[in-house]
Amino acid sequence: MSIETLLRLICCFTISVCISLTSSLSSDALALLALKSAISEDPRNAVVSWSYSDLSPCKWAGIICDETHDRVTSISLSGNYLKGYVPSEIGALAFLSSLDLSQNNFSGPLPQQITNLQSLVHLDISSNNFSGSLPEGLSNLGNLRGTLNLSCNSFSGSIPASLGRLPMTVSLDLRRNNLTGEIPQVGSLLNQGPTAFSGNPLLCGFPSTTLCAERQNRNPIKPGVSSNGLPASEKAKMKSGMATTVSVICGVSVAAMGMVFVSVWLMKKRRKMEEEKMVREKAEREKGQKGKFVVVDEGFGLELEDLLRASAYVLGKGRNGIVYKVVVPGGSGREPVVAAVRRLGEGSGETRAWRMKDFEAIAKVKHPNIVRLKAYYYASDEKLLVSQFVGNGSLHNALHGSGITPLSWAARLGIAQGAARGLMHIHESRKHVHGSIKTSKILLDRDLKPYISGFGLPRLVATSLAGGKSTQKCDVYSFGVVLLEILTGRLQESEGGGVEGLVRRVFREERPLSEIIDPSLMHEIRAKPQIVAMFHIALSCSEIDPELRPKMRMVSFSLDCIKLDDKIMKNRDDLIGREDRKAMSNFGGDFNQKIDYVFKVVLIGDSAVGKSQLLSRFARNEFNLESKATIGVEFQTKSLLIDQKTVKAQIWDTAGQERYRAVTSAYYRGAVGAMLVYDIAKRQSFDHMARWLEELRGHADKNIVIMLIGNKSDLGTLRAVPTEDAQEFAERENLYFMETSALQATNVEGAFMTILTEIYRIVSKKALAANGEYSKSSSLKGTAIIVSGQGETQSKSGCCT
Known part of the structure; x- marks a missing residue:
């Protein structure tokens, strides 16, 4: 055998091996590899895992497949700073339902083949450098839901009137482009708000705020750009790189002589299997689109057909879908039925099971202050929530x-x-x-x-x-x-x-x-x-x-x-x-009980001395071992009889943490009584009483009724503050004094009753220095009080343990 004949055989065999390797990849994988070849810069290695050596693209980064049929359904490459263009091969992804290329640096026009993606539900190519005219065939994407986001690009020319044939549920986002001319007044374009077209200074007509003086001509396609949006030199460079890769793979595979005939057989078998899959999947999709309409409110007598035929008005749009006001005529003199319908957008067969449970859970939550769910509709490609209209x-x-x-x-x-x-x-x-x-x-x-x-x-x-x-x-x-x-x-x-x-x-x-x-x-x-x-x-x-x-x-x-x-x-x-x-x-x-007086009393002291427990014991006769520190200010009320008069006590529990001191000081003003609380087992909390008292007297009325409380008297074996020390402090500062236990309810009622009774005694005598008379059913609001006998410290001081 001559050398020339041997070289011919090797060349033929190499070509056969290349064909076999290429045929081993699915059509979806080949389309994705074409997209990878069109990417000239990938700073975050977003597509580095896309390889000829991996026959299935379902494990590639950014790719989601239908696990049942092994077809690509989602491409998500958002925010990867990819530079390049979108090749025409993208149109071969027949089952693609979501394409997100937002926040990259793709340039050039959108290939016309993108309109072949009939299964596309979500399309977002915002924040790129796409240019040229908007493809006329975008209106063919009849399954789109949610927002068609083409914003923040460099698209030019006029808006095709064919976009009006997009579904009414689609929100169009064309902000910040170079579009010109009058906005077509057709179809779903009439349903868009003015923000959908903002940032295009040469656009005019409803719903934009710019009136059209005359119709604008479409901008010509920029010169120097090839049909795929790139200079010829760059495109040739990319093709050359791809050819080098193929040659290396072919050279490594020369030894696989027997794969030539096997590859042909595999191609025929795969083609037949794919045709069978397409028939099967089409039937399954048609079956999955038949959703379930569930009425959860017994008084709601409408069916899905009634809602679809009724007049609908857009109330709002957001990432959670579009909300409509639906009015169904009552007929026969009855009032029309009004409901709010929220359209949530696309779904997925994979998440159908648990999402159905969420719908059912929402339906079970009923309260007079929660919008009531009337019914819901669930299908693989459509979800509706029907609720009461407020x-x-x-x-x-x-x-x-x-x-x-x-x-x-x-x-x-x-x-x-x-x-x-x-x-x-x-x-x-x-x-x-x-x-x-x-x-x-x-x-x-x-x-x-x-x-x-x-x-x-x-x-x-x-x-x-x-x-x-x-x-x-x-x-x-x-x-x-x-x-x-x-x-x-x-x-x-x-x-x-x-x-x-x-x-x-x-x-x-x-x-x-x-x-x-x-x-x-x-x-x-x-x-x-x-x-x-x-x-x-x-x-x-x-x-x-x-x-x-x-x-x-x-x-x-x-x-x-x-x-x-x-x-x-x-x-x-x-x-x-x-x-x-x-x-x-x-x-x-009782809410309707007549209130004669309202007294405001504040609890003051370090954190964790039991102020909240004292308040809880007095107001509700409760004690909680797992009580947390009070945050900011809390208050509770309790009504009681003093001398046949109904007195409403407002007890304010101020936080003891140092960082809340400025907050609590604002609450001293207006108080007619105060309790300085320390823990008998914590000497430091008692030593801080002088500082708390100074702050209290700096903000409250000088004649406010004050009681010193030594709390947690049940911890006698751990006592760190002798009763004598507290009594001496109370006598020196002219304060009432008691020791209490919120845990054992010792002296709690007595302490509060003592301070409230003393306040009532002062008020009932009408000994007011400023106003001369106290107005019932209102707080004292810091009015100066003359406390008679306040100098008689022996009568005020005492120890109740």
Whole structure:
């Protein structure tokens, strides 16, 4: 055999081996490798794992496959700073449902073949350098859902009128391009908002704010760019690199002589199997698209067909989908049925099982302050939530909308209390989490009754956008921000350090409340104590350390403890429901009980001396061994009879931590009684009494009634503070003195009754230095009190152990 004949045989065999290797790769893999070859820079090695040596692309980075059929369904290469172009081979991915190339440096025009991706549901190529005209065939992508994001590129020319044939559920985002001419007034383009076209200065017509003087010509395609968007030299360089790679592989494979004939047989067999797969998958997709419509409210008599035929109006759009107002005619003189329908977008057969459970879980959560789910529809490619329609807008609009009558304090308090009850029910109903509580998610009806909406949505959409797992503590923080918005009328993002940072600075520096309060509340002077109380509840909720935030049950209870004066509250039953009134009666008295006097008493002292336990024992006769440190300020009330008069005691528990000293000092003002509490087993807590007393007298009225309390008297064997030392201090400072045990309920009732009775004695004699007379049903508010016999220290001092 001559050398020439041998070389011919080797060449033929090498070509056969190359064909066999190429045929071993699926069509999806070849399309992805073409995309890899079109990438000239990959600084983060995003596609380094894409290789000819790996026959299946399903394990490649950024790739998701349908595990059943081994076909590529998702490409996610967002934020990898990839540079290159998108090749025409991308159109061969017949089963691709999600393509995300956002935040890269791809350039050139979109290949026309991208319109062949009939299974595409999600397309995002934003924040690149794509240029040229928008492909006419984008309207062929009939399965698109959510947002078609083409923003922040360099697309030029006019918007094709064919885009109006896109589904009405698709939100189009063409911001910050170089598009020109008039926006076509057809189809789904009429359903887009003005922001969808912003950043294109040469666009005109509805819904943009620019009127069209004349129709603009399309910009010509930029010269010097080939059909695939790259200079010829760069394209030749890429082809050369690909050819080198193939040659190396072919050279290594020369020894595999027998694969020539086997490869031909494998190609025929694979083609036949793929055809059978396509037939099977088409049947399965058609079967999966038949969804399930479930009615969860017995009074809801509509079917899916009724909703689809009804008039629909877009209420809002967001990452959680589009919300429609659907009006179904009643017929035969009946009122039309109005519902809110949220379209969630695409789903996945792989997640169908657990997501169905989420829908069922949401349906089980029912409360007067939570938007009620009426029905839901679940299919592999479509999800709908049908809920009650609350038609008076959101709390966000009521607080920040233009031309709207400002909410009164009574309305704001009622909204806060109702929303707190709703969120508390979510937390205590199988330990759920809302995940996105804010003023825009609190809807109001005509009577300003609040309804929490959006519960469960973070579980039904991609939670990775949130940057982490949401918890109940996150909900509490967000609710604290809601309270601060209610009080200040300021948006969280409008303040540099957040609205809670501003409020903390004002309280810490003891600046006027007028600096932060909503100006529309300034005229409601009588509501000031209640407004201050809500400020401190809000600050407790918005603590940076999650462990320091209270549970929603305590937040709701604290808000319900804030009562409106009779002159402010016109209809109390509208704000507090019958069941809530019944529950609150367990915490101290009848709501309709006539109150003769309201006395404010503050508890002061170091942390962990038992102030909260004293308050709990007195107000509810409870003791909790697992009690946590008080955060900011909490208060409880209790009504009792003194000399046949009903006295309502407001007991304020101020935090002992050093970093809260500025917060608690603002609460000394207005108090008519104070208890200085130390732990008999902690000498340091007693040594600090002088400092606490000095601070108290620096902020409160000089004649305030003060009692020194030595708590935890049950720890006699660990005593570090002799009774004599405390009694001597009380006599020197002219204070009442008792030792108590919250654990054993020793002297707790007696201590509170002693200080309240002394305050009542002063008030009942009307010995007021400033005003001369005390007004009933109001607090003393820091008015100077002449305490008769205050110099008789022997009568005040005593030891009750």
